[in-house]
Amino acid sequence: MKTFTVSLLLVFTLLTSGCQADDDYGEHEEGWRFLHKQRDVAAVEDPLYKEECGSCHLAYPPGLLPGSSWEKIMTRLDDHFGDNAELEPAVQKRLTTYLLMHSAERSDYRRSRRIMRSTNEANAPLRITELRYFKHEHDEIPPRLITGNEKVSSLSNCNACHPRAEQGFFSDREIRIPGYGAWDD
Amino acid sequence: MKYTIPIIIILGLSAPTVMAGTTTVEQLLESYRQQGAHEFDNRAGEKFWQQSFRDKKNGKTRSCTSCHTQNLSNPGRHVKTRKRIEPLSPTVNPERLSDIRKVKKWFRRNCKWTLGRECTAQEKGNVLLYLQSQ
Numbered sequence: 338m339k340t341f342t343v344s345l346l347l348v349f350t351l352l353t354s355g356c357q358a359d360d361d362y363g364e365h366e367e368g369w370r371f372l373h374k375q376r377d378v379a380a381v382e383d384p385l386y387k388e389e390c391g392s393c394h395l396a397y398p399p400g401l402l403p404g405s406s407w408e409k410i411m412t413r414l415d416d417h418f419g420d421n422a423e424l425e426p427a428v429q430k431r432l433t434t435y436l437l438m439h440s441a442e443r444s445d446y447r448r449s450r451r452i453m454r455s456t457n458e459a460n461a462p463l464r465i466t467e468l469r470y471f472k473h474e475h476d477e478i479p480p481r482l483i484t485g486n487e488k489v490s491s492l493s494n495c496n497a498c499h500p501r502a503e504q505g506f507f508s509d510r511e512i513r514i515p516g517y518g519a520w521d522d
Numbered sequence: 523m524k525y526t527i528p529i530i531i532i533l534g535l536s537a538p539t540v541m542a543g544t545t546t547v548e549q550l551l552e553s554y555r556q557q558g559a560h561e562f563d564n565r566a567g568e569k570f571w572q573q574s575f576r577d578k579k580n581g582k583t584r585s586c587t588s589c590h591t592q593n594l595s596n597p598g599r600h601v602k603t604r605k606r607i608e609p610l611s612p613t614v615n616p617e618r619l620s621d622i623r624k625v626k627k628w629f630r631r632n633c634k635w636t637l638g639r640e641c642t643a644q645e646k647g648n649v650l651l652y653l654q655s656q
Contacts, residue, residue, distance in 0.1 A: 394603040419579075420602065421634040425627070490604055 377448040377507040383435050389428060391503075393420070395496050398505050400449035402468070403461045404440035410463055411436065418464070448507060466492045478520070488515035546622050547654050554643035562644075567652030570645055575637050584636045586649075594656040611656040619654060 378400035381387060387396045399407065411433040414422045424432065441449040442458070448470075455470040465471055475492060483489050488497060495502035498514045512520040551562060574583040589607055590598040595614045598607035612618045619625060633641040641649070 392605075392607075393600050394605055415634075421631045423627075423631055423634075425623075494604065 375508055376446065376505045378441075378446045378505045379439060379444055379449070380505040381503050383432075385428065386432055386435055387503075389424060389432060393422070394493065396503055397465060397495070398503065399436045399439035400441050400444040400446055400505070401452065401465045402440060403442055403453065403456055403458050404437045405458055406461045406463050407436040407440055408433065446505070464493075478514075482514050482517055486514070486516060546620050546625065547650055549622060550625060550650060551647050554647040557643035559643040559647050562647040562651045564648070564651045564655055567648035567650070570649055571652060578638060586632070586636060588636070594653070610653060612654060613656065619650070625650070 378398045381391075381396045381398050386399075390396050402410075410417070411429060414424060414429065437443075441452045441456075444450070452468055452470045455473070456468060462468060466475075471492075483492055490497075495507075498512050498520070499507050500513060501511060509520065514520055554562075571586045574585045576583050584601075588601045590610050594611040595609050597609055599605070600607060608617075609615045610618055612620075629641060629646055633639065633645075
């Protein structure tokens with residue numbers, strides 16, 4: 338009976354600590370990674386961000402760019418890569434705060450850290466697709482699968498090939514290129 | 523019979539939305555009148571909706587239909603990002619024209635993109651009337 342109770346306790350402890358690690362996965366990434374589906378950057382959770390930024394394009398996870406880039410983007414919303422994306426001042430302020438709190442340098446997730454390691458913050462690009470790390474990760478894909486692929490059309494369209502991009506998953510295993518299928522690096 | 527209660531609930535939830543749609547448009551039209559607009563015209567709204575405007579920077583033409591397509595009951599597609607846009611017709615999509623802040627936000631942004639300037643109160647009123655009738 339005693340052995341049983343002890344093992345039950347052990348199992349319980351393991352399970353609960355596992356759950357906890359899941360909550361702050363970012364901080365305990367190395368130790369607990371084997372227990373989780375691998376999230377590459379933090380998921381987009383803010384409903385206002387999803388609503389305001391996600392109407393026209395994927396609500397890009399904030400951990401994909403350094404804060405300095407987000408800051409510049411948010412001060413030029415009247416010319417947002419050629420489009421007008423103006424927000425009410427209060428909304429703009431709130432979203433800027435959200436982005437800066439979750440930008441790549443404030444995140445411990447795997448890919449955010451790699452993005453930061455390979456980016457010179459002083460002249461970080463405004464586009465995720467122009468990050469050195471991003472380019473490196475996508476340089477082997479032939480253009481016919483991206484720009485020449487009607488269902489993808491641009492590398493900015495993350496979720497065309499990474500179905501759970503907004504949830505922060507970018508693993509090779511999950512890649513499905515429309516009209517082509519899995520991508521084996 | 524077992525669906526009676528869910529149906530009552532759904533009706534109860536949707537009725538205020540439809541009503542809110544009407545009052546939202548009316549409130550906006552009233553504010554446009556106060557800004558100097560006159561009688562609003564559904565057909566002028568439709569014409570404006572279809573009209574093409576030339577972009578000064580790249581010379582290409584743009585119109586409301588570039589993204590929202592010719593049929594307001596169908597979903598549209600953002601011309602650049604290709605993201606789906608839910609149908610604009612309030613008949614098909616009762617959420618449309620029910621939130622003043624959203625209507626104002628999208629008029630400001632989309633007029634600037636399409637025409638290169640904000641729309642006038644008259645133009646916005648005409649378009650609202652047209653959209654509401656769809």
